[in-house]
Amino acid sequence: MKKLVFIFLCALIVVSCSNNAAPKPDKMLSEDDMVNILYDIALLQAIKSFTPKSLNDNNIKTQTYIFNKYKTDSLSFAQNHLYYASDLKKYDKMQKKVFDRLKKAKAKLEVKPPKKATTTKPDAAKTTAAAVTPANPNTPLPTEEDLAKKQAQAKIDAIRASQRARKVHGGTASGR
Numbered sequence: 001m002k003k004l005v006f007i008f009l010c011a012l013i014v015v016s017c018s019n020n021a022a023p024k025p026d027k028m029l030s031e032d033d034m035v036n037i038l039y040d041i042a043l044l045q046a047i048k049s050f051t052p053k054s055l056n057d058n059n060i061k062t063q064t065y066i067f068n069k070y071k072t073d074s075l076s077f078a079q080n081h082l083y084y085a086s087d088l089k090k091y092d093k094m095q096k097k098v099f100d101r102l103k104k105a106k107a108k109l110e111v112k113p114p115k116k117a118t119t120t121k122p123d124a125a126k127t128t129a130a131a132v133t134p135a136n137p138n139t140p141l142p143t144e145e146d147l148a149k150k151q152a153q154a155k156i157d158a159i160r161a162s163q164r165a166r167k168v169h170g171g172t173a174s175g176r
Contacts, residue, residue, distance in 0.1 A: 022086040025079035029072065031094065034084055037070055037077070038098045043105075 029037070044062045048055055055062070067073055072080075085091045 022079075022082045025076060025083050027072065027076040027079075028083075029070070029076070029080045031084070031090070033070060034080055035094050035097045035101075037066060037072075038094065039101050040066055040069065042098060042102060 041062075044055070044060075044065070048062065063074065067077070084094060
């Protein structure tokens with residue numbers, strides 16, 4: 001196995017040091033198809049990283065899914081990937097397209113914070129988050145600043161509570 005890895009690395013160095021671009025693949029994929037494949041691979045890798053159970057539950061094998069969707073095989077994909085990657089400017093543009101699509105898809109999925117409610121009360125801006133009651137529809141929602149203050153105070157309280165617990169129990173957990 002070590003010999004095989006060594007031979008592969010030597011071949012990679014020889015190929016990467018040569019000025020010849022990768023040969024054009026037998027089954028050439030268009031640049032747009034390659035961008036779509038790279039996009040789908042990035043999505044599937046993200047899903048696999050964060051929720052691998054979802055792929056298993058739906059019986060999705062990432063490589064098989066890609067090859068079936070784009071009607072290609074592993075050899076054609078590898079040849080096309082090598083061909084496009086050998087031209088760094090073109091490959092960088094392709095990766096930028098993939099990144100932009102991922103960014104747009106993420107923006108669509110992000111939950112936007114609710115807009116601040118406007119009321120006719122003159123002192124509505126002075127109302128705190130604690131005074132908001134769901135039963136009164138005229139009361140404005142807490143502002144982002146109010147929520148941030150409340151979260152910061154909760155963190156401070158949690159830190160103080162853990163410090164008090166350490167003092168009561170005689171120091172750190174490793175000192176027991």
